[in-house]
Amino acid sequence: MSNSTEELAILPATSEPYQIVYEDDVLLVVNKPAQLLTVPGRHPQNQDCLIRRVQREFPFAEVVHRLDYDTSGLLILPLTKRVLSDISKQFQARSVQKHYIAVVEGKLAKAKGVIELPLAADEQKRPLYKVCPQQGKPSETRYRLLSYNAAANHSRVQLEPVTGRSHQLRVHMLALGHPMLGDSLYAPGAIAAKSPRLMLHAEYIRFVHPLSRAVIEFSAPAPF
Template identity: 75%
Template sequence: MTDSAESLAILPATTEPYQIVYEDDVLLVVNKPAKLLTVPGRHPENQDCLITRVQREFISAQVVHRLDYDTSGLVLLPLTKRVLSDISKQFQARSVQKHYVAVVDGRLAQAKGVVDLPIGADTENRPLYKVCHITGKPSVTRYHRLNFASETLQSRVQLEPVTGRSHQLRVHMLALGHAILGDTLYATPDIAAKSPRLMLHAEYIRFTHPLTGDVLSFTTPAPF
């Protein structure tokens, strides 16, 4: 899930600061607030972003993966080229484990399952993406319903992206018929209006430290 497509528009940056979750000499793990790009956008007014803020204090910080502008949560930032290369290889090998928490509209029919639907660019509605069995790339998401609120008809769901396509979690939840609350790109206006922000948070990440070989894991609870 990247914010590259969203960077085409003017996206005002939140004043909420990022939080350092872990720090050593070669890498950082930070908690990105919602409504902040991970990297500078193409529009001149989208220069305020997570990496520019982090580099004010950690000048060598690099981006190895991204979260959408609207998504909050954990981001891993290498501080050296060696660690950047190693972490990149871990992502490519899909050995980095991540899961997200989302609040979606309605009750999922199954408590847990797998969405295996290819995703490609929606060329007629850029910068959106869609399920496409012709040009889409293989995309897999595991989901687990955590609870269902009968009074609001909303489900809290844990999402594990096995692949990392742009807007994958949004598109896959929409394909199930359960759009994420606050999603102004994919949800219907009434569902988008149910939250002032996208109810999607990168809650957990697990990876191997490139220098020590230790397996590190971090969790930041969703702010919703």
């Protein structure tokens, strides 16, 4: 998920610290809090971000993938150029496995499924994205219903992005008729107001360690 939306507005950085989930000589896995950019934004007031905070302690840390400002969860941060290259290739090959937890409005009709809807930038509503069969890039999300809260009429779902388009999970769930709670960009006002934060968290990641070649996996429970 990219940071394109965050380059256009002032986004106050949370004071909540990041957490180190794993550390060795060549890479980190960290848990990013919500309401913190992964990298600096274009706006001069958007310089406080995850990577700059991490680099105070780990000067050689670099970004290989991103989470949106509003999204919390796990990120791999390489500490060497070799590891950066290796992890980048794993992402390009779609061999990195990851899933997210989200809370969405309504009850899903199916317990699990696959959403395949092409996505493109919405030129009329930048910085939003939209489903666009003509110009959109192929995008695929697997979903699984975890639970349904009838009293509140919302569902807890596990989302696995097979592709990694900007705002893919948010737009795909919206297209399915289930906007995410706290989503100030895509959810109707009443649904956006149901949570002080976007209810989307990168809970799990699995990849091959660039040096040992062992498969390693990490999880960080959703804070909601």
